Amino acid sequence: MKTKISLEEAQTMLKSCFKPTGTERVSIFNAHQRVLAQDILAPIDQPPFDRSPVDGYAMKASDSTEAGKEHPVKLQLIEEVCAGQFPEKEVAEKTACRIMTGAPIPRGADCVIRQEETSENNGYVEIHMQLLAGENYCYQGEDIKKGEHILKKDDILNYAGIGILASMGITEVLVYKIPKVAVLSTGDELTPIDEKLQPGKIYNSNLFTIGMRLKEFGMEPVIVGNVADHIEESCLIIKEELAKADILITIGGVSVGKKDLVKEIMKEVGADILFWKVNMKPGTPVLASSWKGKPILSLSGNPAAASISLELLVRDFLAYYAHRHDLELEKSEAILENSFAKESKRRRILRGRVVKRGKDEFIELVDKHSPGVLSSLYRCNCLVDVPAGTPALDKGQSVTVYKLQTTGS
Numbered sequence: 408m409k410t411k412i413s414l415e416e417a418q419t420m421l422k423s424c425f426k427p428t429g430t431e432r433v434s435i436f437n438a439h440q441r442v443l444a445q446d447i448l449a450p451i452d453q454p455p456f457d458r459s460p461v462d463g464y465a466m467k468a469s470d471s472t473e474a475g476k477e478h479p480v481k482l483q484l485i486e487e488v489c490a491g492q493f494p495e496k497e498v499a500e501k502t503a504c505r506i507m508t509g510a511p512i513p514r515g516a517d518c519v520i521r522q523e524e525t526s527e528n529n530g531y532v533e534i535h536m537q538l539l540a541g542e543n544y545c546y547q548g549e550d551i552k553k554g555e556h557i558l559k560k561d562d563i564l565n566y567a568g569i570g571i572l573a574s575m576g577i578t579e580v581l582v583y584k585i586p587k588v589a590v591l592s593t594g595d596e597l598t599p600i601d602e603k604l605q606p607g608k609i610y611n612s613n614l615f616t617i618g619m620r621l622k623e624f625g626m627e628p629v630i631v632g633n634v635a636d637h638i639e640e641s642c643l644i645i646k647e648e649l650a651k652a653d654i655l656i657t658i659g660g661v662s663v664g665k666k667d668l669v670k671e672i673m674k675e676v677g678a679d680i681l682f683w684k685v686n687m688k689p690g691t692p693v694l695a696s697s698w699k700g701k702p703i704l705s706l707s708g709n710p711a712a713a714s715i716s717l718e719l720l721v722r723d724f725l726a727y728y729a730h731r732h733d734l735e736l737e738k739s740e741a742i743l744e745n746s747f748a749k750e751s752k753r754r755r756i757l758r759g760r761v762v763k764r765g766k767d768e769f770i771e772l773v774d775k776h777s778p779g780v781l782s783s784l785y786r787c788n789c790l791v792d793v794p795a796g797t798p799a800l801d802k803g804q805s806v807t808v809y810k811l812q813t814t815g816s
């Protein structure tokens with residue numbers, strides 16, 4: 408078991424110890440916001456035939472060279488074709504075919520005149536303007552060519568992606584499975600939210616914070632509930648839940664207190680402990696283990712510490728595990744709006760809100776930074792990474808930030 412490792416070492420270790428999620432075929436109805444596990448090549452042209460983008464008359468442009476408002480050209484109507492029908496006749500010189508939007512353009516025609524630029528009479532149409540070949544003419548494959556690489560492996564399928572699949576007649580696609588992430592809190596003090604608080608007890612907020620954030624990451628959280636600080640009871644629940652889930656997140660009990668039993672529990676369960684404690688504050692007490700090839704990530708019970716470990720460690724792992732590359736956090740620089748009085752002997756993670764003004768980004772730090780504070784997470788949309796050995800921070804100083812928004816698609 409490694410201990411007191413850097414965040415980056417912990418991230419690398421997790422990714423090297425576990426295989427990412429597998430794949431499954433799903434109907435395109437269920438593929439929305441899922442990660443594609445295959446490249447998609449267009450099986451057909453889109454549109455599949457030359458078609459009219461307007462209601463009008465399909466004709467030869469060469470027939471319109473003399474046409475004008477004052478001296479219309481008369482063409483004989485040979486056929487009428489609506490969307491969904493297919494024209495039988497070929498358009499020859501001095502003839503035209505009445506055509507509706509979306510209908511196939513008949514052979515022989517090279518343009519379509521809008522109905523508004525014509526008048527129809529006794530089997531003839533009068534053309535009031537000149538047209539060029541290709542005018543109001545939608546070519547087969549002009550949107551998507553057969554064989555074109557339309558969607559790529561690892562793309563997150565948004566509404567337009569699903570629409571493109573539908574336009575090609577593709578009913579199913581191969582996507583990566585959504586990981587089932589079981590969330591179990593531990594602690595004698597934790598009270599279900601629908602019960603009256605007794606002295607010394609608190610409500611179980613982490614179960615919700617962590618569960619909902621996992622949902623925002625596109626995972627399938629399984630909210631297990633709470634277990635008391637008790638080794639045998641915990642072992643039973645952990646084995647039961649991990650048999651069903653892909654990943655287990657436990658909350659609480661990973662520090663050094665008398666009731667911090669999670670390390671013992673992991674040993675008792677038969678899990679291999681990979682590391683304990685990461686060099687950052689908050690979020691130092693975090694334990695990672697492996698049970699039958701499945702990851703168990705044990706976070707501190709302190710609400711902000713749990714959330715920060717979730718953003719910086721678990722999220723990075725899930726990006727890899729679930730092929731959700733959009734979850735990878737990027738470092739950027741921003742300017743501090745307010746100061747932070749304490750020096751940072753150890754690597755410190757501060758919560759903040761990034762606001763854009765002009766082309767610069769500014770960070771308003773939250774006012775309460777202790778690991779037990781939950782309220783400051785609500786408006787927090789970024790974390791500031793303060794390296795060990797940094798003196799107090801001044802307003803106007805540039806800092807390294809991780810923006811926390813999830814893009815999805």
Ligand code: AMP
Nearest residue numbers: 592594611612613614659660707708709
């Ligand atoms: P622990 O990590 O178990 O030592 O807990 C650290 C602090 O977080 C203690 O004040 C706990 O009462 C609190 N805490 C632990 N688990 C939760 C939870 N699920 N929801 C809210 N607070 C918690």
Ligand code: MG
Nearest residue numbers: 594659660708
């Ligand atoms: Mg505890």
